[in-house]
């Protein structure tokens with residue numbers, strides 16, 4: 001994205017709301033979302049669903065926020081400031097999933113991007129097990145886009161992770177996820193365990209308009225362990241581009257480039273998995 005494109009248009013800056021958890025390490029969750037919104041010229045607002053004590057080594061604690069506090073945050077933002085797009089991330093519990101769906105229906109929010117976060121990169125649970133079906137029945141029907149990685153897609157579909165070992169299996173899974181009602185599904189291939197995936201990071205986009213058609217978004221795979229926050233950054237960049245008025249295919253392609261640049265300049269902070277550098281697009 002060029003510098004000219006990040007200057008707010010015609011007097012009003014586009015707004016995006018993230019409903020997600022806090023990552024003390026700064027690379028994922030609310031912190032990744034707000035950095036991404038800012039980098040892309042979108043005013044970021046937030047409703048924090050829970051706190052995590054997290055760093056490059058792992059998730060050391062997780063505290064869901066009181067449901068009433070999540071309700072008050074979303075109400076405060078949507079009843080006054082409004083929004084052009086919404087991203088959801090770590091939602092912790094069935095109660096927060098249902099509340100989020102109810103308020104997004106109440107405010108007739110559009111451009112809703114659901115990142116169905118269930119696990120951290122280190123394998124810690126960020127969503128309670130019984131919240132998965134509420135996500136499928138309450139939130140996904142409202143979504144313009146859902147952005148699972150491969151383990152999340154398997155969880156939503158009740159498949160085994162070994163069921164998705166190729167781009168064609170990714171495409172089949174993405175099409176199956178359309179049954180829950182999102183307008184588009186972007187199945188991200190960061191976790192693909194396939195020979196071709198050693199060199200390429202491939203994502204698959206399918207849409208309700210024509211489920212027989214699929215689009216592949218591919219980029220050279222960067223040989224790095226420092227990928228903390230790739231999923232949050234991808235979903236929040238798509239949300240920002242939708243708030244800026246892009247169509248879905250262009251938003252996904254632009255977000256893929258933004259995230260790729262951020263991975264290529266990732267900062268190896270801490271002893272484990274370092275985080276993306278969200279300002280990389282300014283100089284690359």
Ligand SMILES: Nc1ncnc2c1ncn2[C@@H]1O[C@H](COP(=O)(O)OP(=O)(O)OP(=O)(O)O)[C@@H](O)[C@H]1O
Pocket residue numbers: 028119120121148149150188189190191201202203219220221222223224227228229230231232234256259260263
């Ligand atoms: N090493 C890499 N090089 C290039 N692109 C990558 C790499 N790893 C992931 N990606 C891309 O980053 C984006 C996010 O994909 P990924 O599957 O890693 O998400 P995720 O697992 O949800 O992330 P997170 O663990 O942060 O939740 C996708 O576009 C994916 O193709």
Ligand SMILES: Cc1ncc(CO)c(N)n1
Pocket residue numbers: 020021022023028029030052054089090117119120121126228229230231232
């Ligand atoms: C708070 C939070 N949200 C999402 C993720 C997934 O990367 C994470 N690790 N932490």
